[in-house]
Amino acid sequence: MKAPNFNIAAVERDTGLSKDVLRMWERRYGFPVPSRDNNGERCYPAEQVERLRLIKRLMDQGHRPGKLFAIPHDELSALAPRRPRASEPGHSVDSADLEELLALIKQHDLAGYQQAMQQRLARQGLQRFVQDTVAPLTQQVGDSWEEGRFEVFEEHLYTELTKRLLRQAISTLPGGPRSPRVLLTSVPEEPHVLGLLMVEALFALEGAECIPLGTQMPLLEIGRAAQAHQADIVALSFSVAFPQRQIPGLLEQLRMVLPATTALWAGGSGVLRIPRTTNAELITTLDDAIAALAAWREQHA
Amino acid sequence: MKAPNFNIAAVERDTGLSKDVLRMWERRYGFPVPSRDNNGERCYPAEQVERLRLIKRLMDQGHRPGKLFAIPHDELSALAPRRPRASEPGHSVDSADLEELLALIKQHDLAGYQQAMQQRLARQGLQRFVQDTVAPLTQQVGDSWEEGRFEVFEEHLYTELTKRLLRQAISTLPGGPRSPRVLLTSVPEEPHVLGLLMVEALFALEGAECIPLGTQMPLLEIGRAAQAHQADIVALSFSVAFPQRQIPGLLEQLRMVLPATTALWAGGSGVLRIPRTTNAELITTLDDAIAALAAWREQHA
DNA sequence: TTTTTGATTTGTCCTAGACAAACTGGACGT
């Protein structure tokens, strides 16, 4: 198991840091310092890639690169999140239960996790399952990952298994005439789908017609889809990892390609710190989402 | 609905063409020719973005840019795929049936499509459903999209609904002691998951233990996951849209981070034209996948 | 017909400079 060397494209893939940023950091901060191959192209050792991943993680928690590069490498991993997490210690009701579920993932016990979640779903019903189990659990997994207690692949595993549970639960809901028509998707570069699924579950429970388009829809396509499906509402999800600077511009562009009668809702932890806008309704919690749906209904009664 | 303008990052997002390529094409071929904003930065009108998407589509079919840019704009859409499709007219048994399913998607009839597929699943059983319905249907959807008969959002809708069906079917399979342990995932920049799900369904039917990690796992994480789950096999999927030049290098790097006892399988239409390698076993059809599993079992009996 | 070889095409990487948006920290006023 010899350590492989990464070229700059591979590092971009694996860390999510753009080539431009990688080169700029090297110029400005003196890290990373890749060796060069015969063509003079950058060759990153695996160790530096790891460190870059750690730095990226800390930056997602609110740290700034200038500070991070000043810290000696071995102290990095001890850093605490700088901006307070949106954790609500208020109703961390059964955090012990949640810890148990997390432990199952951590032990890579797929079957055990699925079974435990199925039980909770049966016990709580879909709405409370989403709000009291899936949402806080996802938050916890994110936190654990940021603190380095979870590996990336463990988070992926959690996401994959939970996606399956939610989809399955949604598919068992009864059919019938439904309204409004809600188109659920996300913009390119935003692959996270769990939030969308939670909203879909809640909306479906409330009798809305959900049109799940998956993630990463080009803007013009979202416009076309809204028209083709005669959607009343287009609901987008932004995760906390999405580059926040891009969101206002995206919403503005999107507003332009959507029919004026179609509402545009943007939700997820990514919009928490976005300034209020007339282009879209910003929805920061699951309760907000349900409230927004009720408000829409009232307005279109 | 005024036409929005795209900056170069937005075009990269929406077309999948890298900034480098966009600038190079402008330099070499004189297209696209974006206007500039006050800062001298490129501003692409929506119309050019559309044309770029068309060009990308044609390139995925095997056309070369040099030729495409020589063709007057209005003849582009009439171009036929250049390299023969991997369509097997041999056993396009019930292509009429498939057309019917496609039509349901095209009409945006979610409920009708789901019902029709459920019926087929019940009638055919999972294995034949995967091989005789889902696989050719996916091929057809891809073809239709390449020929412009399907919008992107319609393909997304198809993918999303079909993913749900497959996952649901997989989750109903009985448990029990299973082997070998197969870890299913894809590399970063490869978001397509349908192929993985088909394989998972077939492998689960054959009694393998499938560990679905979702898509886009960083290479080092795949190594860690393989170790943590003590995977016997790591199965990757590459779609036809994945940049083929990167695949051999990826497989080489991955081989280095995996334990020697772990088999590495790479499948999907993306590996059709990849030269044989000792780093991984290349699997081009679903039948191959089943055969590979049988061979593995024989070798480890 | 098939294979080999040389020319062309094409994508990616390189350097280095510029600038705007976001953030910081202090001064000021309430």
Add this chain to the structure above:
DNA sequence: ACGTCCAGTTTGTCTAGGACAAATCAAAAA
């Protein structure tokens, strides 16, 4: 003590053009 404004700093993204290797094509040789 707290909010607000402003200047200074940090940081990411864009630009330009040059270079080169891998992929592909086309013509010559076997």
